[in-house]
Amino acid sequence: MRASRLVTLLLLLQNRGRMTAEQLAGELEVSVRTVYRDVQALAAAGVPLYGDAGHDGGYRLVDGYRTRLTGLTADEAQAAFLAALPGAADQLGLGGALAAARLKLRAALPAELRERAGRIQERFLLDAPGWYGAPDDTPHLAAVAAAVWERRPLVLRYRRWRAPEEIERRVEPYGLVLKAGRWYLVAAGPTGMRTYRVDQIIGLCDPAVEATEFAVPADFDLGTYWTGYLADFRARLHTGEALVRLTPEGARRLGVAAGGDGWTEARVPIESIDHAHGEFLRLGADVEVLEPAELRDRIAATVRTLAARYPG
Known part of the structure:
Protein backbone atom coordinates (compact mmCIF):
# COMPACT_ATOMS: atom_id res chain seq x y z
CA MET A 1 0.00 0.00 0.00
CA ARG A 2 2.76 2.44 0.91
CA ALA A 3 4.75 1.63 -2.23
CA SER A 4 1.71 2.51 -4.36
CA ARG A 5 1.31 5.78 -2.44
CA LEU A 6 4.97 6.71 -2.95
CA VAL A 7 4.59 6.16 -6.70
CA THR A 8 1.45 8.31 -6.74
CA LEU A 9 3.21 11.08 -4.81
CA LEU A 10 6.10 11.02 -7.26
CA LEU A 11 3.78 11.16 -10.27
CA LEU A 12 1.80 14.04 -8.73
CA LEU A 13 4.98 16.11 -8.39
CA GLN A 14 6.09 15.14 -11.88
CA ASN A 15 2.80 16.17 -13.49
CA ARG A 16 1.81 19.19 -11.42
CA GLY A 17 5.11 20.73 -10.32
CA ARG A 18 5.36 22.32 -6.89
CA MET A 19 2.78 21.10 -4.35
CA THR A 20 2.46 21.79 -0.64
CA ALA A 21 2.32 19.04 1.97
CA GLU A 22 -1.33 19.94 2.59
CA GLN A 23 -2.16 19.57 -1.12
CA LEU A 24 -0.37 16.22 -1.31
CA ALA A 25 -2.13 15.02 1.83
CA GLY A 26 -5.49 15.91 0.30
CA GLU A 27 -4.73 14.08 -2.96
CA LEU A 28 -3.38 11.00 -1.19
CA GLU A 29 -6.03 11.07 1.59
CA VAL A 30 -3.42 10.82 4.33
CA SER A 31 -2.13 13.10 7.09
CA VAL A 32 0.46 15.80 6.52
CA ARG A 33 2.77 13.89 8.87
CA THR A 34 2.51 10.87 6.55
CA VAL A 35 3.45 13.08 3.58
CA TYR A 36 6.57 14.24 5.44
CA ARG A 37 7.61 10.63 6.04
CA ASP A 38 6.91 9.65 2.41
CA VAL A 39 8.96 12.57 1.09
CA GLN A 40 11.87 11.56 3.30
CA ALA A 41 11.59 7.97 2.01
CA LEU A 42 11.72 9.15 -1.62
CA ALA A 43 14.72 11.37 -0.91
CA ALA A 44 16.50 8.49 0.82
CA ALA A 45 15.82 6.35 -2.28
CA GLY A 46 17.65 8.89 -4.46
CA VAL A 47 14.69 10.80 -5.92
CA PRO A 48 15.90 14.41 -6.49
CA LEU A 49 13.17 16.43 -4.78
CA TYR A 50 13.40 19.34 -2.43
CA GLY A 51 11.16 21.55 -0.35
CA ASP A 52 10.84 25.34 -0.20
CA ALA A 53 9.70 27.09 2.96
CA GLY A 54 7.40 30.09 3.12
CA HIS A 55 3.97 31.09 1.83
CA ASP A 56 4.74 30.01 -1.75
CA GLY A 57 6.75 26.97 -0.72
CA GLY A 58 6.16 23.30 -1.29
CA TYR A 59 7.81 20.18 -2.65
CA ARG A 60 9.02 19.83 -6.21
CA LEU A 61 11.32 17.67 -8.32
CA VAL A 62 14.62 18.92 -9.67
CA ASP A 63 14.01 20.48 -13.09
CA GLY A 64 14.32 17.94 -15.87
CA TYR A 65 13.81 14.88 -13.70
CA ARG A 66 11.36 12.34 -15.12
CA THR A 67 10.64 8.97 -13.58
CA ARG A 68 10.91 5.94 -15.82
CA LEU A 69 8.09 4.15 -14.01
CA THR A 70 5.83 2.61 -16.65
CA GLY A 71 4.09 -0.12 -14.66
CA LEU A 72 0.31 -0.41 -14.92
CA THR A 73 -2.00 -2.71 -13.02
CA ALA A 74 -4.46 -4.86 -14.96
CA ASP A 75 -7.36 -2.57 -14.01
CA GLU A 76 -5.41 0.55 -15.03
CA ALA A 77 -4.51 -0.93 -18.41
CA GLN A 78 -8.13 -1.92 -19.06
CA ALA A 79 -9.38 1.52 -18.02
CA ALA A 80 -6.91 3.25 -20.33
CA PHE A 81 -8.31 1.45 -23.36
CA LEU A 82 -11.92 1.59 -22.21
CA ALA A 83 -11.79 5.36 -21.65
CA ALA A 84 -10.49 6.21 -25.12
CA LEU A 85 -13.10 7.97 -27.27
CA PRO A 86 -11.87 7.95 -30.89
CA GLY A 87 -14.79 10.07 -32.11
CA ALA A 88 -14.08 12.85 -29.62
CA ALA A 89 -10.36 12.72 -30.37
CA ASP A 90 -11.05 13.01 -34.11
CA GLN A 91 -13.25 16.07 -33.54
CA LEU A 92 -10.47 17.70 -31.54
CA GLY A 93 -7.93 16.92 -34.26
CA LEU A 94 -6.20 14.35 -32.05
CA GLY A 95 -7.32 11.13 -33.72
CA GLY A 96 -3.87 10.32 -35.08
CA ALA A 97 -2.21 11.17 -31.78
CA LEU A 98 -4.63 8.94 -29.88
CA ALA A 99 -4.02 6.00 -32.21
CA ALA A 100 -0.26 6.43 -31.89
CA ALA A 101 -0.48 6.70 -28.11
CA ARG A 102 -2.53 3.54 -27.84
CA LEU A 103 -0.04 1.68 -30.02
CA LYS A 104 2.83 2.83 -27.81
CA LEU A 105 0.91 1.91 -24.69
CA ARG A 106 0.19 -1.59 -26.00
CA ALA A 107 3.83 -2.04 -26.95
CA ALA A 108 4.95 -1.07 -23.44
CA LEU A 109 2.59 -3.45 -21.67
CA PRO A 110 3.60 -6.93 -20.54
CA ALA A 111 2.08 -9.73 -22.62
CA GLU A 112 -0.65 -10.53 -20.07
CA LEU A 113 -1.85 -6.92 -19.78
CA ARG A 114 -1.61 -6.47 -23.56
CA GLU A 115 -3.95 -9.43 -24.01
CA ARG A 116 -6.43 -8.09 -21.46
CA ALA A 117 -6.40 -4.63 -23.10
CA GLY A 118 -7.11 -6.30 -26.44
CA ARG A 119 -10.11 -8.11 -24.94
CA ILE A 120 -11.48 -4.79 -23.69
CA GLN A 121 -11.39 -3.36 -27.24
CA GLU A 122 -13.08 -6.48 -28.60
CA ARG A 123 -15.91 -6.55 -26.07
CA PHE A 124 -16.70 -2.96 -25.08
CA LEU A 125 -17.46 0.14 -27.15
CA LEU A 126 -18.22 3.63 -25.86
CA ASP A 127 -20.67 5.50 -28.11
CA ALA A 128 -21.25 8.93 -26.55
CA PRO A 129 -23.91 10.51 -28.84
CA GLY A 130 -27.59 9.98 -28.02
CA TRP A 131 -30.20 8.35 -30.23
CA TYR A 132 -32.25 10.04 -32.96
CA GLY A 133 -29.97 13.03 -33.33
CA ALA A 134 -27.72 13.90 -36.23
CA PRO A 135 -24.12 14.66 -35.22
CA ASP A 136 -23.56 18.33 -34.41
CA ASP A 137 -21.70 20.40 -36.98
CA THR A 138 -18.78 21.87 -35.03
CA PRO A 139 -16.39 23.46 -37.56
CA HIS A 140 -14.84 25.69 -34.87
CA LEU A 237 -35.93 23.13 -15.76
CA HIS A 238 -38.59 21.93 -13.33
CA THR A 239 -40.21 25.09 -12.04
CA GLY A 240 -43.67 23.65 -11.28
CA GLU A 241 -45.49 20.45 -10.49
CA ALA A 242 -48.61 18.57 -11.53
CA LEU A 243 -50.95 16.30 -9.58
CA VAL A 244 -51.72 13.19 -11.64
CA ARG A 245 -53.33 9.76 -11.40
CA LEU A 246 -51.42 6.92 -13.02
CA THR A 247 -52.08 3.33 -13.95
CA PRO A 248 -49.35 0.85 -12.98
CA GLU A 249 -48.00 1.13 -16.54
CA GLY A 250 -48.11 4.94 -16.40
CA ALA A 251 -46.30 4.93 -13.07
CA ARG A 252 -43.63 2.65 -14.50
CA ARG A 253 -43.11 4.83 -17.57
CA LEU A 254 -42.96 7.99 -15.46
CA GLY A 255 -40.65 6.46 -12.86
CA VAL A 256 -43.15 6.79 -10.00
CA ALA A 257 -43.57 4.14 -7.31
CA ALA A 258 -46.87 2.37 -7.97
CA GLY A 259 -49.31 1.82 -5.12
CA GLY A 260 -50.49 -1.71 -5.87
CA ASP A 261 -52.46 -2.84 -8.92
CA GLY A 262 -54.79 0.18 -9.09
CA TRP A 263 -54.33 3.87 -9.81
CA THR A 264 -51.58 5.83 -8.09
CA GLU A 265 -51.86 9.54 -7.26
CA ALA A 266 -48.57 11.47 -7.39
CA ARG A 267 -47.11 14.94 -7.69
CA VAL A 268 -44.48 15.20 -10.42
CA PRO A 269 -42.21 18.13 -11.42
CA ILE A 270 -42.93 19.83 -14.75
CA GLU A 271 -40.93 22.27 -16.84
CA SER A 272 -43.87 24.25 -18.23
CA ILE A 273 -47.50 23.83 -19.25
CA ASP A 274 -46.50 23.46 -22.91
CA HIS A 275 -43.83 20.86 -22.21
CA ALA A 276 -45.97 18.89 -19.76
CA HIS A 277 -48.88 18.90 -22.23
CA GLY A 278 -46.80 16.99 -24.78
CA GLU A 279 -45.18 14.67 -22.24
CA PHE A 280 -48.44 13.59 -20.61
CA LEU A 281 -50.17 13.07 -23.95
CA ARG A 282 -47.49 10.47 -24.72
CA LEU A 283 -48.80 8.40 -21.79
CA GLY A 284 -52.27 8.22 -23.36
CA ALA A 285 -54.91 6.59 -21.16
CA ASP A 286 -52.33 5.69 -18.49
CA VAL A 287 -52.49 9.17 -16.94
CA GLU A 288 -55.14 11.61 -15.72
CA VAL A 289 -54.03 15.15 -14.92
CA LEU A 290 -55.84 16.60 -11.89
CA GLU A 291 -53.85 19.82 -11.39
CA PRO A 292 -53.05 22.46 -12.49
CA ALA A 293 -56.42 23.27 -14.05
CA GLU A 294 -54.81 24.98 -17.04
CA LEU A 295 -52.88 21.83 -17.96
CA ARG A 296 -55.94 19.60 -17.44
CA ASP A 297 -58.04 21.88 -19.69
CA ARG A 298 -55.32 21.90 -22.39
CA ILE A 299 -55.15 18.12 -22.48
CA ALA A 300 -58.95 17.79 -22.46
CA ALA A 301 -59.19 20.18 -25.43
CA THR A 302 -56.58 18.18 -27.34
CA VAL A 303 -58.41 14.93 -26.63
CA ARG A 304 -61.69 16.42 -27.91
CA THR A 305 -59.96 17.57 -31.08
CA LEU A 306 -58.47 14.12 -31.64
CA ALA A 307 -61.84 12.44 -31.00
CA ALA A 308 -63.48 14.69 -33.61
CA ARG A 309 -60.68 14.00 -36.09
CA TYR A 310 -60.90 10.25 -35.62
CA PRO A 311 -64.63 9.53 -35.19
CA GLY A 312 -65.39 5.98 -34.21
Whole structure:
Protein backbone atom coordinates (compact mmCIF):
# COMPACT_ATOMS: atom_id res chain seq x y z
CA MET A 1 0.00 0.00 0.00
CA ARG A 2 2.76 2.44 0.91
CA ALA A 3 4.75 1.63 -2.23
CA SER A 4 1.71 2.51 -4.36
CA ARG A 5 1.31 5.78 -2.44
CA LEU A 6 4.97 6.71 -2.95
CA VAL A 7 4.59 6.16 -6.70
CA THR A 8 1.45 8.31 -6.74
CA LEU A 9 3.21 11.08 -4.81
CA LEU A 10 6.10 11.02 -7.26
CA LEU A 11 3.78 11.16 -10.27
CA LEU A 12 1.80 14.04 -8.73
CA LEU A 13 4.98 16.11 -8.39
CA GLN A 14 6.09 15.14 -11.88
CA ASN A 15 2.80 16.17 -13.49
CA ARG A 16 1.81 19.19 -11.42
CA GLY A 17 5.11 20.73 -10.32
CA ARG A 18 5.36 22.32 -6.89
CA MET A 19 2.78 21.10 -4.35
CA THR A 20 2.46 21.79 -0.64
CA ALA A 21 2.32 19.04 1.97
CA GLU A 22 -1.33 19.94 2.59
CA GLN A 23 -2.16 19.57 -1.12
CA LEU A 24 -0.37 16.22 -1.31
CA ALA A 25 -2.13 15.02 1.83
CA GLY A 26 -5.49 15.91 0.30
CA GLU A 27 -4.73 14.08 -2.96
CA LEU A 28 -3.38 11.00 -1.19
CA GLU A 29 -6.03 11.07 1.59
CA VAL A 30 -3.42 10.82 4.33
CA SER A 31 -2.13 13.10 7.09
CA VAL A 32 0.46 15.80 6.52
CA ARG A 33 2.77 13.89 8.87
CA THR A 34 2.51 10.87 6.55
CA VAL A 35 3.45 13.08 3.58
CA TYR A 36 6.57 14.24 5.44
CA ARG A 37 7.61 10.63 6.04
CA ASP A 38 6.91 9.65 2.41
CA VAL A 39 8.96 12.57 1.09
CA GLN A 40 11.87 11.56 3.30
CA ALA A 41 11.59 7.97 2.01
CA LEU A 42 11.72 9.15 -1.62
CA ALA A 43 14.72 11.37 -0.91
CA ALA A 44 16.50 8.49 0.82
CA ALA A 45 15.82 6.35 -2.28
CA GLY A 46 17.65 8.89 -4.46
CA VAL A 47 14.69 10.80 -5.92
CA PRO A 48 15.90 14.41 -6.49
CA LEU A 49 13.17 16.43 -4.78
CA TYR A 50 13.40 19.34 -2.43
CA GLY A 51 11.16 21.55 -0.35
CA ASP A 52 10.84 25.34 -0.20
CA ALA A 53 9.70 27.09 2.96
CA GLY A 54 7.40 30.09 3.12
CA HIS A 55 3.97 31.09 1.83
CA ASP A 56 4.74 30.01 -1.75
CA GLY A 57 6.75 26.97 -0.72
CA GLY A 58 6.16 23.30 -1.29
CA TYR A 59 7.81 20.18 -2.65
CA ARG A 60 9.02 19.83 -6.21
CA LEU A 61 11.32 17.67 -8.32
CA VAL A 62 14.62 18.92 -9.67
CA ASP A 63 14.01 20.48 -13.09
CA GLY A 64 14.32 17.94 -15.87
CA TYR A 65 13.81 14.88 -13.70
CA ARG A 66 11.36 12.34 -15.12
CA THR A 67 10.64 8.97 -13.58
CA ARG A 68 10.91 5.94 -15.82
CA LEU A 69 8.09 4.15 -14.01
CA THR A 70 5.83 2.61 -16.65
CA GLY A 71 4.09 -0.12 -14.66
CA LEU A 72 0.31 -0.41 -14.92
CA THR A 73 -2.00 -2.71 -13.02
CA ALA A 74 -4.46 -4.86 -14.96
CA ASP A 75 -7.36 -2.57 -14.01
CA GLU A 76 -5.41 0.55 -15.03
CA ALA A 77 -4.51 -0.93 -18.41
CA GLN A 78 -8.13 -1.92 -19.06
CA ALA A 79 -9.38 1.52 -18.02
CA ALA A 80 -6.91 3.25 -20.33
CA PHE A 81 -8.31 1.45 -23.36
CA LEU A 82 -11.92 1.59 -22.21
CA ALA A 83 -11.79 5.36 -21.65
CA ALA A 84 -10.49 6.21 -25.12
CA LEU A 85 -13.10 7.97 -27.27
CA PRO A 86 -11.87 7.95 -30.89
CA GLY A 87 -14.79 10.07 -32.11
CA ALA A 88 -14.08 12.85 -29.62
CA ALA A 89 -10.36 12.72 -30.37
CA ASP A 90 -11.05 13.01 -34.11
CA GLN A 91 -13.25 16.07 -33.54
CA LEU A 92 -10.47 17.70 -31.54
CA GLY A 93 -7.93 16.92 -34.26
CA LEU A 94 -6.20 14.35 -32.05
CA GLY A 95 -7.32 11.13 -33.72
CA GLY A 96 -3.87 10.32 -35.08
CA ALA A 97 -2.21 11.17 -31.78
CA LEU A 98 -4.63 8.94 -29.88
CA ALA A 99 -4.02 6.00 -32.21
CA ALA A 100 -0.26 6.43 -31.89
CA ALA A 101 -0.48 6.70 -28.11
CA ARG A 102 -2.53 3.54 -27.84
CA LEU A 103 -0.04 1.68 -30.02
CA LYS A 104 2.83 2.83 -27.81
CA LEU A 105 0.91 1.91 -24.69
CA ARG A 106 0.19 -1.59 -26.00
CA ALA A 107 3.83 -2.04 -26.95
CA ALA A 108 4.95 -1.07 -23.44
CA LEU A 109 2.59 -3.45 -21.67
CA PRO A 110 3.60 -6.93 -20.54
CA ALA A 111 2.08 -9.73 -22.62
CA GLU A 112 -0.65 -10.53 -20.07
CA LEU A 113 -1.85 -6.92 -19.78
CA ARG A 114 -1.61 -6.47 -23.56
CA GLU A 115 -3.95 -9.43 -24.01
CA ARG A 116 -6.43 -8.09 -21.46
CA ALA A 117 -6.40 -4.63 -23.10
CA GLY A 118 -7.11 -6.30 -26.44
CA ARG A 119 -10.11 -8.11 -24.94
CA ILE A 120 -11.48 -4.79 -23.69
CA GLN A 121 -11.39 -3.36 -27.24
CA GLU A 122 -13.08 -6.48 -28.60
CA ARG A 123 -15.91 -6.55 -26.07
CA PHE A 124 -16.70 -2.96 -25.08
CA LEU A 125 -17.46 0.14 -27.15
CA LEU A 126 -18.22 3.63 -25.86
CA ASP A 127 -20.67 5.50 -28.11
CA ALA A 128 -21.25 8.93 -26.55
CA PRO A 129 -23.91 10.51 -28.84
CA GLY A 130 -27.59 9.98 -28.02
CA TRP A 131 -30.20 8.35 -30.23
CA TYR A 132 -32.25 10.04 -32.96
CA GLY A 133 -29.97 13.03 -33.33
CA ALA A 134 -27.72 13.90 -36.23
CA PRO A 135 -24.12 14.66 -35.22
CA ASP A 136 -23.56 18.33 -34.41
CA ASP A 137 -21.70 20.40 -36.98
CA THR A 138 -18.78 21.87 -35.03
CA PRO A 139 -16.39 23.46 -37.56
CA HIS A 140 -14.84 25.69 -34.87
CA LEU A 141 -14.20 22.96 -32.30
CA ALA A 142 -10.50 22.51 -33.07
CA ALA A 143 -9.86 26.27 -32.84
CA VAL A 144 -11.79 26.52 -29.58
CA ALA A 145 -9.88 23.54 -28.17
CA ALA A 146 -6.58 25.20 -29.12
CA ALA A 147 -7.62 28.36 -27.29
CA VAL A 148 -8.59 26.32 -24.22
CA TRP A 149 -5.24 24.56 -24.27
CA GLU A 150 -3.22 27.75 -24.79
CA ARG A 151 -5.27 29.83 -22.33
CA ARG A 152 -5.93 32.35 -25.08
CA PRO A 153 -9.06 34.58 -25.14
CA LEU A 154 -11.56 34.29 -27.95
CA VAL A 155 -13.97 36.69 -29.59
CA LEU A 156 -16.82 34.55 -30.78
CA ARG A 157 -20.02 35.17 -32.71
CA TYR A 158 -22.72 33.06 -31.13
CA ARG A 159 -26.28 32.06 -32.02
CA ARG A 160 -28.63 31.78 -29.05
CA TRP A 161 -32.32 31.00 -28.65
CA ARG A 162 -33.48 34.41 -27.36
CA ALA A 163 -33.19 37.88 -28.86
CA PRO A 164 -30.83 39.15 -29.96
CA GLU A 165 -30.25 35.79 -31.56
CA GLU A 166 -26.71 36.59 -32.72
CA ILE A 167 -24.19 38.14 -30.33
CA GLU A 168 -20.47 38.85 -30.34
CA ARG A 169 -18.64 38.30 -27.09
CA ARG A 170 -15.06 38.19 -25.82
CA VAL A 171 -14.55 35.21 -23.51
CA GLU A 172 -11.77 33.42 -21.68
CA PRO A 173 -12.22 29.70 -22.45
CA TYR A 174 -11.66 27.61 -19.30
CA GLY A 175 -12.59 24.16 -20.60
CA LEU A 176 -14.55 21.89 -22.94
CA VAL A 177 -17.14 19.29 -21.91
CA LEU A 178 -18.53 16.47 -24.08
CA LYS A 179 -22.07 15.68 -22.89
CA ALA A 180 -24.22 13.11 -24.74
CA GLY A 181 -22.31 13.68 -27.98
CA ARG A 182 -22.52 17.48 -27.78
CA TRP A 183 -19.59 19.80 -27.02
CA TYR A 184 -19.94 22.67 -24.55
CA LEU A 185 -17.49 25.51 -23.91
CA VAL A 186 -17.15 26.76 -20.33
CA ALA A 187 -15.86 30.32 -20.42
CA ALA A 188 -15.63 33.52 -18.38
CA GLY A 189 -16.95 36.69 -19.96
CA PRO A 190 -18.36 40.13 -19.22
CA THR A 191 -21.44 38.61 -17.53
CA GLY A 192 -19.56 35.97 -15.53
CA MET A 193 -19.19 32.23 -16.14
CA ARG A 194 -21.27 30.94 -19.04
CA THR A 195 -21.69 27.68 -20.96
CA TYR A 196 -21.85 27.80 -24.77
CA ARG A 197 -22.82 25.07 -27.21
CA VAL A 198 -19.90 24.79 -29.62
CA ASP A 199 -22.19 23.92 -32.55
CA GLN A 200 -23.89 27.33 -32.07
CA ILE A 201 -20.63 29.26 -32.54
CA ILE A 202 -20.99 31.02 -35.90
CA GLY A 203 -17.46 32.38 -36.17
CA LEU A 204 -14.25 33.33 -34.37
CA CYS A 205 -11.98 36.33 -34.70
CA ASP A 206 -8.44 36.06 -36.02
CA PRO A 207 -6.48 34.35 -33.21
CA ALA A 208 -3.63 36.81 -33.71
CA VAL A 209 -5.90 39.62 -32.47
CA GLU A 210 -6.41 37.88 -29.13
CA ALA A 211 -2.97 36.42 -28.43
CA THR A 212 -2.61 37.49 -24.78
CA GLU A 213 -2.61 34.55 -22.38
CA PHE A 214 -5.01 34.72 -19.43
CA ALA A 215 -4.86 33.04 -16.02
CA VAL A 216 -7.56 30.71 -14.70
CA PRO A 217 -8.39 31.26 -11.00
CA ALA A 218 -6.55 28.78 -8.79
CA ASP A 219 -9.78 27.58 -7.18
CA PHE A 220 -11.55 26.80 -10.47
CA ASP A 221 -12.23 23.11 -11.16
CA LEU A 222 -13.96 22.15 -14.40
CA GLY A 223 -15.63 19.03 -12.96
CA THR A 224 -16.97 20.91 -9.94
CA TYR A 225 -18.29 23.72 -12.14
CA TRP A 226 -20.04 21.29 -14.49
CA THR A 227 -21.69 19.41 -11.63
CA GLY A 228 -23.03 22.70 -10.26
CA TYR A 229 -24.14 23.82 -13.72
CA LEU A 230 -26.14 20.62 -14.25
CA ALA A 231 -27.77 20.90 -10.83
CA ASP A 232 -28.76 24.51 -11.52
CA PHE A 233 -30.02 23.56 -14.99
CA ARG A 234 -32.26 20.85 -13.57
CA ALA A 235 -33.55 23.19 -10.86
CA ARG A 236 -34.48 25.80 -13.48
CA LEU A 237 -35.93 23.13 -15.76
CA HIS A 238 -38.59 21.93 -13.33
CA THR A 239 -40.21 25.09 -12.04
CA GLY A 240 -43.67 23.65 -11.28
CA GLU A 241 -45.49 20.45 -10.49
CA ALA A 242 -48.61 18.57 -11.53
CA LEU A 243 -50.95 16.30 -9.58
CA VAL A 244 -51.72 13.19 -11.64
CA ARG A 245 -53.33 9.76 -11.40
CA LEU A 246 -51.42 6.92 -13.02
CA THR A 247 -52.08 3.33 -13.95
CA PRO A 248 -49.35 0.85 -12.98
CA GLU A 249 -48.00 1.13 -16.54
CA GLY A 250 -48.11 4.94 -16.40
CA ALA A 251 -46.30 4.93 -13.07
CA ARG A 252 -43.63 2.65 -14.50
CA ARG A 253 -43.11 4.83 -17.57
CA LEU A 254 -42.96 7.99 -15.46
CA GLY A 255 -40.65 6.46 -12.86
CA VAL A 256 -43.15 6.79 -10.00
CA ALA A 257 -43.57 4.14 -7.31
CA ALA A 258 -46.87 2.37 -7.97
CA GLY A 259 -49.31 1.82 -5.12
CA GLY A 260 -50.49 -1.71 -5.87
CA ASP A 261 -52.46 -2.84 -8.92
CA GLY A 262 -54.79 0.18 -9.09
CA TRP A 263 -54.33 3.87 -9.81
CA THR A 264 -51.58 5.83 -8.09
CA GLU A 265 -51.86 9.54 -7.26
CA ALA A 266 -48.57 11.47 -7.39
CA ARG A 267 -47.11 14.94 -7.69
CA VAL A 268 -44.48 15.20 -10.42
CA PRO A 269 -42.21 18.13 -11.42
CA ILE A 270 -42.93 19.83 -14.75
CA GLU A 271 -40.93 22.27 -16.84
CA SER A 272 -43.87 24.25 -18.23
CA ILE A 273 -47.50 23.83 -19.25
CA ASP A 274 -46.50 23.46 -22.91
CA HIS A 275 -43.83 20.86 -22.21
CA ALA A 276 -45.97 18.89 -19.76
CA HIS A 277 -48.88 18.90 -22.23
CA GLY A 278 -46.80 16.99 -24.78
CA GLU A 279 -45.18 14.67 -22.24
CA PHE A 280 -48.44 13.59 -20.61
CA LEU A 281 -50.17 13.07 -23.95
CA ARG A 282 -47.49 10.47 -24.72
CA LEU A 283 -48.80 8.40 -21.79
CA GLY A 284 -52.27 8.22 -23.36
CA ALA A 285 -54.91 6.59 -21.16
CA ASP A 286 -52.33 5.69 -18.49
CA VAL A 287 -52.49 9.17 -16.94
CA GLU A 288 -55.14 11.61 -15.72
CA VAL A 289 -54.03 15.15 -14.92
CA LEU A 290 -55.84 16.60 -11.89
CA GLU A 291 -53.85 19.82 -11.39
CA PRO A 292 -53.05 22.46 -12.49
CA ALA A 293 -56.42 23.27 -14.05
CA GLU A 294 -54.81 24.98 -17.04
CA LEU A 295 -52.88 21.83 -17.96
CA ARG A 296 -55.94 19.60 -17.44
CA ASP A 297 -58.04 21.88 -19.69
CA ARG A 298 -55.32 21.90 -22.39
CA ILE A 299 -55.15 18.12 -22.48
CA ALA A 300 -58.95 17.79 -22.46
CA ALA A 301 -59.19 20.18 -25.43
CA THR A 302 -56.58 18.18 -27.34
CA VAL A 303 -58.41 14.93 -26.63
CA ARG A 304 -61.69 16.42 -27.91
CA THR A 305 -59.96 17.57 -31.08
CA LEU A 306 -58.47 14.12 -31.64
CA ALA A 307 -61.84 12.44 -31.00
CA ALA A 308 -63.48 14.69 -33.61
CA ARG A 309 -60.68 14.00 -36.09
CA TYR A 310 -60.90 10.25 -35.62
CA PRO A 311 -64.63 9.53 -35.19
CA GLY A 312 -65.39 5.98 -34.21
